[in-house]
Amino acid sequence: MTDTALAYARQNAPAFLEDLKALVRIPSISTLPENGPDMQRAAEWLADHLRRLGFERVSILPTAKHPVVYGEYLKAGRDQPTLLYYGHYDVQPPDPLALWKTPPFEPTIIGDDLHARGASDMKGQLLAFLKALEAITRTGSLPVNLKVIVEGEEEVGSPNLRAFLSEHRDLLACSYCLNGDGGIQAPDLPSITYTLRGLSYFEVRVHGPAGDLHSGEFGGAVENPANVLCRVIAGMHDARGRVTLPGFYDRVRPIPPDEHRENRRHPLRADSWWLEHTGAPALGGGELGYTPAERASARPTLDVNGLLSGFTGEGSKTVLPSLAMAKFSMRLVPDQDPAEILRSLGRYLEAAMPPTVTWELLEHASSRPAIAERDSAATRTAMRAFELVWGKKPIFARQGGSIPVVGLMQEILGVDSLLLGFGLPDDNLHAPNEKFHLPNFRRGVEVFIHYLHLAASR
């Protein structure tokens, strides 16, 4: 059965690619109100696709904002496990547009890569799974029971997913979750992600004078909220690159000494990798004492994501701005808790903000970090599936990004998640010129075909 499905997948690879192109052409940007109709279009495209695969109870379930696509295929029998596949159909905004080499929503193949917003994160990974299902169901039957949810708010922090999972807890009951939003270390280095960082994303607005003032007439007499903002943001790190929020590191699990030694001796990615893949002038600048890969996956960080104040056009305007805004976010590692981080940030800001300004703090997103057992049945099955396709065992890896749903699945449905995805670290996620490595698309389909057969009870 596996063989016929694999053969189908190879024969139909060109058609699989056309479907992927069709899906990435839909600019399903969840954060921009003007793309609301595109979100609906993407959800309908997926629902149709599931129906054509023979899924039942396919529906577009509403949330407070963007809907979730649901479908189920429960024909494997009661003694087979029920997997809940999780994916998302929304994508990041493409700005800054000027830096794209190809139109973000016109998929373009360059070399082995498909360039488009969402190609890797995660429409390519999502279709790798759906096409594995197509190969299996067209040549036989699915050996496990399967439920699928595809949400539309992952890129804005999944604000309505908690309520959705709670509301549909019975519908979504399952053995464990198969999360397709993962990645591997390199085209020839398959890997299984076993830790994820959490996320606390904030916006702080500092208000000074009631309106913009002339910096000559008033500069010096009145506090400048942009100066204050810079001071407050700068104060969030100390000279050793550590975050200064009170208690920030209290719950951080240290990297095990043997893992740290191994990271230093055989770094997964050499400094040259980081320099090549980012174009940064030099490394360093983060927390002292760790390798770049550790700093980007096993240690918590605080990054400014956006700054805006005053006059930002060409030339000069001598304005003392009335408002200064920063968006900033922290990546959290096990066992940091977003609720504690929020309280800690509040205490820091209370102390750091002078009485000469007023300020407000918005929380845009929050998710818990996650850590998985390396020797669960699901993980061992995934390792075997990778090995069958790549011809080598995958390594275990920590991922720097956040997948809030992993924590929610544990909390609300009581199930672990297995991350099975095929993006690459240099896919330009969330950035201009996002791309998906097409050999990984083909291999991804094959890994899922193997996995779904291996996951069935004998």
Add this chain to the structure above:
Amino acid sequence: MTDTALAYARQNAPAFLEDLKALVRIPSISTLPENGPDMQRAAEWLADHLRRLGFERVSILPTAKHPVVYGEYLKAGRDQPTLLYYGHYDVQPPDPLALWKTPPFEPTIIGDDLHARGASDMKGQLLAFLKALEAITRTGSLPVNLKVIVEGEEEVGSPNLRAFLSEHRDLLACSYCLNGDGGIQAPDLPSITYTLRGLSYFEVRVHGPAGDLHSGEFGGAVENPANVLCRVIAGMHDARGRVTLPGFYDRVRPIPPDEHRENRRHPLRADSWWLEHTGAPALGGGELGYTPAERASARPTLDVNGLLSGFTGEGSKTVLPSLAMAKFSMRLVPDQDPAEILRSLGRYLEAAMPPTVTWELLEHASSRPAIAERDSAATRTAMRAFELVWGKKPIFARQGGSIPVVGLMQEILGVDSLLLGFGLPDDNLHAPNEKFHLPNFRRGVEVFIHYLHLAASR
């Protein structure tokens, strides 16, 4: 002769106001390329106006960017002084537009004030002078010789004025300069400005990775240029609110002890004035040990004028930005030197910027601070003119803003400038809802009528 001119001015006050409205309707924004045609229109409007007053050699003289309007009226005889009047016809951009209560280029009278961009800075002040000339020339003849220049680049730091003054040095030969771009302390508190702050306006751009990165995948491994920018800007002040650039205070003339004592005993503006006129939540936050008025006029300052980096739209985007930009400017006091400040800033940035980023510094504008003699003949004449109109002696005041042309007039033409203007500190210069106090417009016309007669040799 003065009396008939004053009578003419009173009779024609409504027509004067209509002309002022016509001029502020022209959006002569010098910093925005799209307003080029409006700049030309404003220059032509003024040239026509001078011709109708009987000026000769009226011309629109080109510079590398916006032209200067010139005209002369030299019929008073060789034994009379020749005054060079200086004004500007350009205005600041109106953004943020949403904060205007009335359309910025549709002059609107509310109470005693005319609301419009440029109403105070400085089309109202400019017309006060031109209407004094109209009143004098329609009822008699001008008792002094007069040259007029009105430039179009004051609001962008007069980048081409130096070259213009050098090129036309002979044409502009004069006894002294009458600069109409001044102001008084309050409607019932006439004042003569005797010091001006200088300006050093910069933009710094900090470059990190070659493109925007996903803050989850790369945050921690790669320096974030927005974090660096905040740290570098924050480091420009110490905990006592003093600017940390090396040698920044070396040439600052201390406030004379008697002036400082007087400022503390009888502050020109109480704290309540500053709070009312700015809407700031509290005062303080600037350099310790000085009154707000001192900090805003007699002490140098450093203000952020603009910040931009990363994602600034609604919601969240987990981006590690590749670029962070700040516009910031220093107000300089006698005897600070912009060239020294530039070198000092360069040294500071060299030391403060880490090797993990690259950066560039742009100088947008620079002007020297100025200080005038309190007992020159021109100053004494101005005091008398104010007294005749207001019924009380004006006080001496320091102005916080910068008028680069004052330094250039001294340097290139070798003449002092007398500042004679009628704006108010709460006119919302460079900010939304700029306004001009119309009683000051009428009184300004009268002060100029008196002044031009008193300035003539007997």
